[in-house]
Amino acid sequence: MDTPSPTVPQDRDDPDGTAPDPLPAASPAPSRGQNRLRARARARIGDTLFLAASRGSGILLLVIMAAIAVFLGWQAAKALGANQGNFFTTFEWNPDGTPPVFGIAVLLFGTVVSSVIAMAIAVPVAIGIALFISHYAPRRLAQPIAYLVDLLAAVPSIVYGLWGALFLVPHLDGLTAWMNDYLGWTHLLGQSDGVAGSAPRNLFTVGVLLAIMILPIITAVSREVFKQAPRMHEEAALALGATRWEMIRTAVLPFGRPGVISASMLGLGRALGETMAVATVLSPSEKLDLHILDPGGGTFAQNIAAKFGEAFDNGRSALIASGLMLFVITLLVNAAARMIIARRKEFSGANA
Known part of the structure; x- marks a missing residue:
């Protein structure tokens, strides 16, 4: 006797049995640990990209600096090889002559002296203004003064040069005469015989003008550094x-010393390389005179701007050689400043 096969119950909604298979169950949501792993992976990718970008920027900066040095040295080699004078001690500047004779003694002296005068005037005044804005002046007065200082930093150098030529030079007659009368015994702050009474287009006037130009830069940076002094120490x-x-x-100046040094180096860099303002005020000459109140002198930047357009091949190469010396001086000054700042490692970041 055959046993009847069991019948499969039919679904009332699907009597023919043709309905599709049910959808698979949804996958469980990722756990908290998995989310953390994914977040760490994304953070590592961001860190890697940022490290690569920052490292590449630093390497690019070194490459640019090296390229500038190589270009200046290559362009200066022709004139230095043909020079019949001593590049460091010759006063004359005649690279297109026959034979070519030129040197940077006068330019080096004028650049260094004018920059030292500018720093001696600007740094103390800038520190005083920065301290007044950050710790003495009320807020209603400090904000307008800070805005004015920042605005002065944006004034073009040619504007300072025109102001110096039309206003500063005529109004320094009395000061130069007083310095010659009472400080002339120092020889450096005096005038030669027969020069007294002439327009003060000299290195001292250039130093005063450069001091006014770099004052906003030093003040702005020093102000921000002083404002970062630890409040608990104060x-x-x-x-x-x-x-x-x-x-x-005891609390603010020791903390802000590295920042003030950095700000001073920024100002010194502008003073060393200033061109148009110096060319507008200074009466250049090839005479090296230790009387800084006498008209004459010269700087690297002013000499390049004044003679580059009329120079021939050898003359341009000689001007590039003087630019190379200015480049080296700037690097040495900044390296010395970095060494000074590195003594305060807790503020300079040298221990990072």
């Missing part, structure tokens, strides 16, 4: 009975 000094000046001397 309050601790005041709590111990220090006056405001004693608090600044």
